Amino acid sequence: MRSLVRAVGLLVVAGTIAAVLTGCSASRGSAAELTGDLAAHDPALAVGSAGHPSFVYSTGDQAIDGGGIEIRRSDDGVAWTMMGTVFAHRPAWIARTIPNVPNLWAPELIQHEGIWYLYYAASTFGSKHSAIGLATNTTLDPSAHGYHWVDRGPVLVSQTSDPYNAIDPALVVDASGEPWMAFGSFWSGIQLLPLTWPSGMPRAGAVPATIAGGRESPNAIEGAQLVRHGGRFYLFVSVGFCCRGIASTYQVAVGRSDAVTGPYLDEHGQAMLTGGGSIVLSTKGRMVGPGGESFSRGMLAFHYYDADVGGATTLAIRRVRLAEGWPVIDRGGSAR
Numbered sequence: 015m016r017s018l019v020r021a022v023g024l025l026v027v028a029g030t031i032a033a034v035l036t037g038c039s040a041s042r043g044s045a046a047e048l049t050g051d052l053a054a055h056d057p058a059l060a061v062g063s064a065g066h067p068s069f070v071y072s073t074g075d076q077a078i079d080g081g082g083i084e085i086r087r088s089d090d091g092v093a094w095t096m097m098g099t100v101f102a103h104r105p106a107w108i109a110r111t112i113p114n115v116p117n118l119w120a121p122e123l124i125q126h127e128g129i130w131y132l133y134y135a136a137s138t139f140g141s142k143h144s145a146i147g148l149a150t151n152t153t154l155d156p157s158a159h160g161y162h163w164v165d166r167g168p169v170l171v172s173q174t175s176d177p178y179n180a181i182d183p184a185l186v187v188d189a190s191g192e193p194w195m196a197f198g199s200f201w202s203g204i205q206l207l208p209l210t211w212p213s214g215m216p217r218a219g220a221v222p223a224t225i226a227g228g229r230e231s232p233n234a235i236e237g238a239q240l241v242r243h244g245g246r247f248y249l250f251v252s253v254g255f256c257c258r259g260i261a262s263t264y265q266v267a268v269g270r271s272d273a274v275t276g277p278y279l280d281e282h283g284q285a286m287l288t289g290g291g292s293i294v295l296s297t298k299g300r301m302v303g304p305g306g307e308s309f310s311r312g313m314l315a316f317h318y319y320d321a322d323v324g325g326a327t328t329l330a331i332r333r334v335r336l337a338e339g340w341p342v343i344d345r346g347g348s349a350r
Contacts (some may be wrong), residue, residue: 015251050094052088052329056120056182056237059315059331060154061091066114069154070094070315070329071132073306074117080104081117083134085156088331092331097156100132105147105165108136112145113173120237120306123154124185124193130154131214133169133195135181135215142179143200145171148214152296169215170197170207170222177202185209186240186247188274196225196249199236203227204251204286205273226269226277226286228249237306240274247271249278250289259325262303266316267291268341281340295343304330314343 016260054072062068068088071262074081082099100118108115119135130151137144148166148256172180184196193209195216205222209215226249227233237252248270254263269278269286277285295304295316302325304318314332319325 022304027083033048045334048092048094048329048331050088051096052094053327054084054086054094054329055317055327056228057308057315057317057329059308059310059313060123061311065153067184068310070119071100071123071154072317073119073121074099074118083118083121083132085154087155087186091331100134100149100163101165105149105167107165107167108145108147111168112136116144118147120182122183122185122308124187126187126211126214128152129212131185132163133185133214134182135183137179141174142172142176143174145169146180146183146195146197150214162207165292166214169195169209178205178224182237183305184240186237186242186274188242189245192212194240194274195242196238197222198238203229203233203235204238204249223275224287225249225278226291228286229253230289237327239307239309241309243336244339245272247274247278249276249286250294250307250309250341251286251296252307253291253305254305256303256305258303259319260302262325263296263297264303264305264317264318265293266295266305266307266343267293270339292340294341301330309334322323326347 054070056073058071060069068091070086072084079099082101085097086094087097088094115136122133124131130169132149146169148169149163151163153161170180178198195207198205204226207222207223208217208220210217235251235253239250241248252264252266253267256264271278280290282290300321301320302319304316307316314334320328
């Protein structure tokens, strides 16, 4: 599962990758160039346009404001500052629906007609009695006039009897403007559910369909991210195990499809439904277990466990380019 707490010591706008995805070159340096408060697990990155700040929303820490979704800001994409958490008081429906939730996980952000939609997960580690919640706002900036998150309640709730787990939401908009939500972890794998505007809730009568999984027990796949670009849909997933510090085995894998509903195939033609997925990011040097990925304006945000500082959760941001239609993650370390 995505992290419940800060592991030992992105606008995820999951929509079209900006044009820079196809033509950008790698920034110099590595993720270590980022400075400030980088303890962001499952980051949701929103890269600001010219002259505007960037934001990272991320999994909450039980010791901070009751485990609410955390907010970090950067004016240059390099230096990051903690700005607090989303909810001063956790929505009451969470405790009624999923008892004993220590913190909120794995946020996702998408903008529609001037409104920001924040999706997030409420669960307990190892359980599929989980919920995906929704809140809306007109801005991501806590210092902006009119900033206020409005609770919209649960989007989807999974019970222990369900074959899927309602965590790790990820949004994409298809060519006709309709929203879709990927979600899930372990069990039956990654699911896809059509939503509707402007509510941001599931389409009437829709049921989840599996689009990735099929790995050896316990089917360790989660943290999906869906991206539309160039007439194709790219499904990124975190495979392996997170939240174990330097013993974490997370990797980022990807497949692509001509349709949002799949099938998603890797570079070798293997379906992600049967365990496929091309690895694009894995442990290297001090960067252990990268995953929890998100996209904004051609940039990839993810967390890793820093082996040089006891496996502390650390934010990284890399530029992404396409090589013959497949994403390649460069070594750049900033969101500019």
